[in-house]
Amino acid sequence: MTLADTWTAALGVVARLTGREAATLRADDRLDALGVDSLDRVLLAAQIEHRTRRPLPDAALAAIHTVGDVHHHLLCLPDRQAPPAVGTIPAEECA
């Protein structure tokens, strides 16, 4: 999956949760400002787990604040680590 694909996926996840157009979302948009409540966050966690096939503990979920953070998690990256330059993510990283 390419970086662009995971970005699109992140936008799709947040757009579905918030009912907003994906095209209007930016990486630094805060989820709480978009109206994401604690129940939405549970659904967010479930979608991230479903896509990455990795468990997302509550502590990691609590550290997700922005649309960009959602993207990072879909890339299977630890919190607050910058995503790699645009390119292909090795398949094993998301296995």
Add this chain to the structure above:
Amino acid sequence: MSQPALTTDVTVVGAGILGLSTAFELLRRDLSVTVVGRRDAAHAGQASRAAGAMLTVFSEVEAGHPRERAGIEVAQRVAARYLYDTWLTDLSAAAAVPLSLIPGVWVVANGFGADDPAQLSAICEAAHSHGFPAEYGAAADVPGLRPQHRAFEALWLPDEASVDPVAVMAALETAVARHPRCVWVEKDAHAVTECGEHLVVAAGAQEVLGAHLVLAAGAQSARLLTGGLAERAAIPPVWSGRGVSVVVDAPFALPSAVRTPNRGFACGSHLVPRPDGSVYLGATNRLSTEPDYQRGPGLDEIATLIHDGAAELHADLRKATLRAARVGHRPVTIDHLPLLGSTGHPLIHLASATYRCGVLLAPLAANLVADGITAPGSHADHPYRPTRPMPRPVLADQLRESAPGLVDMLCQPGGVLPAGTDTQLAGVLRVALTEIAGSDGVGGSAMRRLWERAPMAEAVPLILEAVGRL
């Protein structure tokens, strides 16, 4: 910049009714006490001031509750009720303000609960078995009851009562704050550590070193413990039941509290008279695993209150004038019983999880927690000890049990389904939710996460809503 540390016999974290009643009791036992908690006018999210404060010894008994749980709860509530009059007199004297109870509670039955007559019968039986009066009366004779939809039966509990929790809290604040052995740090605690033989509470730039620590900060209590203290204290998980209530000027007289039996996942509707002539209408209940104490009452929550109150208690509520709307986060744990007394750490004590009964239980809770400090081990087998084992309910069992309550909740009082379809709908909900819970899709994952966080009946409405949002 940090300030010189305070030292004290006991630090009490939390300035709700449990924290302050415990501080009041500890001061009476000649200990020095430092209270850590906000003392501003807003008290956002505090359950104590948002409470209806009916002293519900029997009227929250449910026919469907396990016999053992009901027996334990009623016995402890009876014990608390016996303490109450003297406690209120002592508090009134210490604060030099008058405090009084408004006697009696009516519990009314109508067609909206699953089986209101059975609930009234269970309440009546519980009262009689403890030697308390309970008398059936005609719904038409209940003062302050004129619902949109007819009530057909009523039970009068003359020894239950209500109190103004705002007045009680003001008296507790005065009595505690004016005591020469009390210091009040008017900040939120943010961490607890251990230093030698002391427990250190950090609140802003202030540190408080106490020989004992009482945590009475609701669902936040265990989250304050750091550096391995949480593991030693082993406090069971505590969440909050977010409840919205209003105080109104009502266009009708209400001499005593009037309520329905418990409903679905909440405590039903209740109207409670206040000494100044206003009327309290409560209360919603929504489980909150990540409580936001600053979030104010939602219009949807207030609309639900008014809808249910008008349908079941008094149609003229719609003509009332709003004085105030409050949010309270009532602390609750898995088995729904309070957590009172010493934890796994002998110097850390807990006063929490009283759920909808904190105002009644306050004097009893204060005694239990204070005994844990002045007479360690004296309540080692108490059913409310924080070290008791907690059950792990199974989601499928809970869905089977809760499905009819979900239908009641969705219909709201006044909503009528054709005969038999409520059972059908409950069956469909049970099967559908059980199927989704067992699936490996997003819905199943979300349901299991919610259930792992809070395995209790009150999580089922959240589960339904989560699935509905997918």
